[in-house]
Amino acid sequence: MKMLFFLCGLVSVGFVLCISIYLFVAGIPAFKVIGISDMLFGKVWLPTASTTEPSFGILPFILTSIWGTAGAIMIGVPIGLLTAIYVAKAAPKKVATAIRTSVQLLAGIPSVVYGMIGMVVLVPLIQRTFDLTSGATLMAAIIVLAIMILPSIINVSETALSAVPAEYEEASMALGATKEETWFRVTLPAARSGVATAIVLGIGRAIGEAMAIIMVSGNVANMPGLFKSVRFMTTAIASEMSYAAVGSLHRDALFSIGLVLFLFIMLINLGLKFFIREKKEET
Amino acid sequence: MIINVQKLNLWYADNHALKDISMDVPRNQITALIGPSGCGKSTFLKTLNRMQDLNPIVRIEGEVWYNGNNIYDPKMDVTDLRKHIGMVFQKANPFPMSIYDNIAYGPRTHGIRARAKLDAIVEKALKDAAIWDEVKDRLRKPALSLSGGQQQRLCIARALAVEPDILLMDEATSALDPISTGRIEELVTQLKKKYTVIMVTHNMQQAVRISDQCAFFLLGELIEYSDTSTLFSTPTDKRTEDYITGRFG
Numbered sequence: 454m455k456m457l458f459f460l461c462g463l464v465s466v467g468f469v470l471c472i473s474i475y476l477f478v479a480g481i482p483a484f485k486v487i488g489i490s491d492m493l494f495g496k497v498w499l500p501t502a503s504t505t506e507p508s509f510g511i512l513p514f515i516l517t518s519i520w521g522t523a524g525a526i527m528i529g530v531p532i533g534l535l536t537a538i539y540v541a542k543a544a545p546k547k548v549a550t551a552i553r554t555s556v557q558l559l560a561g562i563p564s565v566v567y568g569m570i571g572m573v574v575l576v577p578l579i580q581r582t583f584d585l586t587s588g589a590t591l592m593a594a595i596i597v598l599a600i601m602i603l604p605s606i607i608n609v610s611e612t613a614l615s616a617v618p619a620e621y622e623e624a625s626m627a628l629g630a631t632k633e634e635t636w637f638r639v640t641l642p643a644a645r646s647g648v649a650t651a652i653v654l655g656i657g658r659a660i661g662e663a664m665a666i667i668m669v670s671g672n673v674a675n676m677p678g679l680f681k682s683v684r685f686m687t688t689a690i691a692s693e694m695s696y697a698a699v700g701s702l703h704r705d706a707l708f709s710i711g712l713v714l715f716l717f718i719m720l721i722n723l724g725l726k727f728f729i730r731e732k733k734e735e736t
Numbered sequence: 737m738i739i740n741v742q743k744l745n746l747w748y749a750d751n752h753a754l755k756d757i758s759m760d761v762p763r764n765q766i767t768a769l770i771g772p773s774g775c776g777k778s779t780f781l782k783t784l785n786r787m788q789d790l791n792p793i794v795r796i797e798g799e800v801w802y803n804g805n806n807i808y809d810p811k812m813d814v815t816d817l818r819k820h821i822g823m824v825f826q827k828a829n830p831f832p833m834s835i836y837d838n839i840a841y842g843p844r845t846h847g848i849r850a851r852a853k854l855d856a857i858v859e860k861a862l863k864d865a866a867i868w869d870e871v872k873d874r875l876r877k878p879a880l881s882l883s884g885g886q887q888q889r890l891c892i893a894r895a896l897a898v899e900p901d902i903l904l905m906d907e908a909t910s911a912l913d914p915i916s917t918g919r920i921e922e923l924v925t926q927l928k929k930k931y932t933v934i935m936v937t938h939n940m941q942q943a944v945r946i947s948d949q950c951a952f953f954l955l956g957e958l959i960e961y962s963d964t965s966t967l968f969s970t971p972t973d974k975r976t977e978d979y980i981t982g983r984f985g
Contacts, residue, residue, distance in 0.1 A: 620827060621829060623790070623825065624825065624829045624831065624891070626787070628845060628895070629816065629818040629845060629898060634845055639831055639841075642831075642833065643832050
């Protein structure tokens with residue numbers, strides 16, 4: 454019986470190992486052929502060009518993913534943090550419950566639905582507002598991502614803020630600080646490792662998302678610009694994998710993009726571990 | 737008189753926890769509030785800087801006069817009031833920041849930004865709280881790395897840094913060992929030269945040792961209030977006598 458539990462435990466370990474090894478094995482050959490710097494820093498992605506030499510620069514995808522994630526964080530973190538403070542400290546019980554419930558629902562909406570709504574509402578709106586030929590831009594993707602990461606940011610930071618001992622807040626008020634000063638200068642710093650964890654989780658969610666943003670970002674391999682159609686690392690793989698010929702360099706290069714994405718996410722998870730460890734040492 | 741309380745009544749929802757309290761607190765003296773657990777002494781203390789406002793089920797009637805103003809006047813600026821009436825809590829509660837930032841928190845909140853001025857305030861507050869010599873070489877270290885007794889003196893220093901008139905102390909030594917308690921008692925007797933101290937204590941010996949005035953609370957009522965020596969030598973109320981001679985409590 455014990456053996457069965459052990460085997461079940463092995464399943465996830467096994468899959469992680471298989472996927473990691475496979476990504477490296479499949480991702481490295483293209484780097485070898487094209488050259489690491491030509492690929493990572495190349496600005497032109499024309500994998501199937503027939504009249505000219507095909508080009509495999511994935512810098513547009515890497516930068517788009519970084520820009521998109523950074524933009525989503527810049528919008529999502531302030532909104533999420535203020536919501537978390539409101540729910541944890543200021544909101545009447547009924548309002549807090551209503552917000553918590555909607556945040557949970559927001560987390561449960563499939564990403565394809567976000568994409569659909571972004572496509573029919575947000576994209577035309579951006580096109581009209583900024584008078585563009587197409588509203589399917591990096592900006593649309595950033596807004597969709599910002600909304601998608603709200604649940605992780607709100608939930609995790611609210612838990613951290615609620616866990617701050619009331620004695621800290623009492624001491625601050627007794628010194629003549631207002632409630633708002635207390636939240637920003639005592640509660641938030643006291644909950645900083647939890648808040649940092651929330652932000653890192655948000656980054657992880659944003660950089661790994663594909664479905665919602667493929668529908669709103671125009672899917673063109675441009676260097677990133679707020680009002681340009683762009684293609685992310687995730688969306689490049691999702692959209693091209695189906696027609697890249699088996700055994701071609703194009704297909705290998707897509708695996709290389711997967712490897713780069715994988716390394717980014719590993720880095721983010723390492724960051725998360727670091728914050729969680731710091732939290733344990735504080736308590 | 738620095739504080740004058742008139743007919744103060746307080747309810748926790750339907751529970752009438754303070755009944756018609758009237759008392760005067762003299763300036764630059766130590767006034768002790770004693771009584772058995774649940775008698776209302778801590779509740780009363782927290783009405784004096786309106787910390788009871790934080791509890792939504794509390795309802796208060798009556799007047800508390802301080803500096804010619806009724807602090808329960810709707811026009812009262814509560815943050816300004818709390819700047820003048822500081823508080824030290826039962827459990828030492830330094831912020832999870834450095835020693836320096838703990839002390840500088842109050843002054844910064846009230847708008848002092850200049851580095852040199854903050855340095856001077858921090859040094860003075862720590863000296864007044866008799867902890868400067870122990871922490872002067874590690875002002876940047878976390879306050880939570882200090883011992884329990886040091887943390888409580890740090891909290892006193894933090895309260896002094898905003899230069900209050902009155903210091904409210906809510907059983908500030910109850911969680912400390914006898915040596916730390918002794919140091920804080922010594923400190924409090926020093927503090928009365930500059931500040932008025934109102935302290936809640938469950939420890940009658942402590943009230944005898946350091947207070948000038950003593951008020952005995954029972955079941956939400958102020959039973960007896962007089963000089964500490966009078967209250968403990970010749971109490972006028974039978975209930976006070978029973979309590980101080982240890983017949984209940």
